[in-house]
Amino acid sequence: MGRQHIREYQAYLFTKRKLSPGSVTNHLCALRFFYIQTLKRPWSIADTPYPKKVHRLPTILSQEEVAQLIDAACTPFHRTVLMTLYATGVRNAELTRLKVSDIDSRRMVIHVQGGKGRQDRDVMLSPVLLDELRAHWRRLRRKSIWLFPGNRWHSGDRSMDTKTPRHACQYAARRAGIKKKVYPHVLRHRFATHLLEAGADLHTIQILLGHHDLKETARYLHLSQRHLHATASPLDSLVLKGGSPER
Secondary structure, eight states: OOHHHHHHHHHHHHHTSOOOHHHHHHHHHHHHHIIIIISOOOOOTTTSOOOOOOOOOOOOOOHHHHHHHHHTOSSHHHHHHHHHHHHHOOOHHHHHTOBGGGEETTTTEEEEOSOGGGOOEEEEOOHHHHHHHHHHHHHOSSOOSBSSBOTTTTOSSSBOOTHHHHHHHHHHHHHHTOOSOOOHHHHHHHHHHHHHHTTOOHHHHHHHHTOSSHHHHHGGGGTOHHHHSSSOOGGGGOOOOSOOOOO
């Protein structure tokens, strides 16, 4: 394939497949790897530029909506899953790999092992979450090394898959009447913004979230009501004559 074929393929991904800019970029990266590493042929990004990625702010729930979501959980197991996501800010995949031995009640931390980038870290263990996890442990029919065992009865030798937390979010949102699209990462976003609004500094939040770059964490400044309302609009300082004109 020549350059024109690749450009036509790129247009096809956009127009026919309706893929997002990020997905199209992934396809082009795969082609670039194939050309350079496998075929040993040159690849010019100038000839086939990557599409600009659209940066959208994530869905944000209020504290009241988070409480409604947790209270609307379909099962006690789902309730514990939702509480753990919100109380720790862990990623969905990290949640599924948590073991019982990762709960350190003496130091009041949870060990997250093999996170993104194969980085280990500790996150806070809320006293409320600790009580919930102890009740959760007593409810399990069969003890397991996994904090959240898989299979239908949550008694397997494997951990639950990443679909279970997603379903827990979707079912609870539906029952709570929340119209926003709710998925595990939304609770991670809310964990970060609530910490920021409570006065936690960005560096601390960066460590808790496991971000390598502070820029990733800084985007929560756009979501924090405390920071959004900290500066008055320049309109407030204007002295205007009269009221709004009548129509």
